[in-house]
Amino acid sequence: MTKTRPHPPAVAFVARSGTGKTTLVETLIGEMRGRGYRVGALKHDAHRFEIDRPGKDSARFTAAGAEVMVLVSDDTVAMVQKPAQPPRLDRVLREWFTDLDLILVEGYKTSDLPKIEVHRVALEKPLLCRGENNDPHLLAVASDGSAGDLAELDVPLLDLENPAAIADFLEESFLKFE
Numbered sequence: 001m002t003k004t005r006p007h008p009p010a011v012a013f014v015a016r017s018g019t020g021k022t023t024l025v026e027t028l029i030g031e032m033r034g035r036g037y038r039v040g041a042l043k044h045d046a047h048r049f050e051i052d053r054p055g056k057d058s059a060r061f062t063a064a065g066a067e068v069m070v071l072v073s074d075d076t077v078a079m080v081q082k083p084a085q086p087p088r089l090d091r092v093l094r095e096w097f098t099d100l101d102l103i104l105v106e107g108y109k110t111s112d113l114p115k116i117e118v119h120r121v122a123l124e125k126p127l128l129c130r131g132e133n134n135d136p137h138l139l140a141v142a143s144d145g146s147a148g149d150l151a152e153l154d155v156p157l158l159d160l161e162n163p164a165a166i167a168d169f170l171e172e173s174f175l176k177f178e
Contacts, residue, residue, distance in 0.1 A: 007093040008040070009174040010103035011139070012111060015118035016125050024118055024142065024163065025104050031167040037101040037175065042092065044107030051080055089113070102174055114139045114173070118160065121145035130154075139173060142166055 015021050025041060032039045053059055061069045062080050071078045081087075089111055097103050105113060109128055115138050117129050127150070129135035141150060142158040150157060158166050 006090065007097055008100040008103055010042075010093055010097075010105055010113055011170065011174065012105040012108045012113040012115045013118055013142075014107065014109040014115050014128055016123060016128065019118045019120045019123065020160070021106050021118050024160065024166070025106050027163045028104055028167055028170070031163050032102060032104075032170065035167065035171070038099065040097040040100045040103040042097070042103060042105045042108075044105070051078065102170065112137055116158070116166070116169075117141045119143040119145065119150070120160075140169060 013021050013025055022043075029039050029041060058069055058071045058078075058080065062082065067082050069080045071080075089108055093103060109115070115129060115135065117127055117138060117140075119127060119141050121144055127141065129138040130153075138155050140156040140158050141153060142160045143150060144160045146157075156169065158169055160166075
């Protein structure tokens with residue numbers, strides 16, 4: 001009997017602000033697409049944001065109290081939902097990321113998703129997922145530094161300046177067994 005996954009494999013890219021998480025995820029989306037994979041992206045935003053533009057019909061529907069508003073064109077679908085409680089990560093991945101090979105997540109640093117931490121030596125900051133916050137879900141660190149810069153690192157060190165090598169790591173970790 002084959003066990004089915006609740007959603008495609010997902011990996012979170014976590015880091016302190018200013019490390020280049022967004023740039024790395026953006027580059028990896030292109031790299032993985034170039035290899036023939038269907039890729040989804042999820043960004044956790046700790047701040048409130050509005051997707052509706054004031055005065056537009058969609059914003060008017062949401063302002064009127066619609067709990068779900070979907071905007072559809074021939075090539076794009078957008079949904080605005082006003083949940084009573086913040087949505088659970090597993091539900092978001094299961095319901096909104098179907099028919100994909102891989103989901104690249106930016107943020108969700110406290111989740112139990114497998115993680116790659118992005119690290120910049122110049123910031124002179126300790127890792128988020130090691131030390132007192134020893135996260136067992138950390139798979140690797142992508143850094144512009146060397147192993148000497150990251151004392152006692154117990155996971156693979158990936159070259160932040162080599163996105164193709166990071167994509168290789170993603171393939172080996174999440175897609176080769178498919």
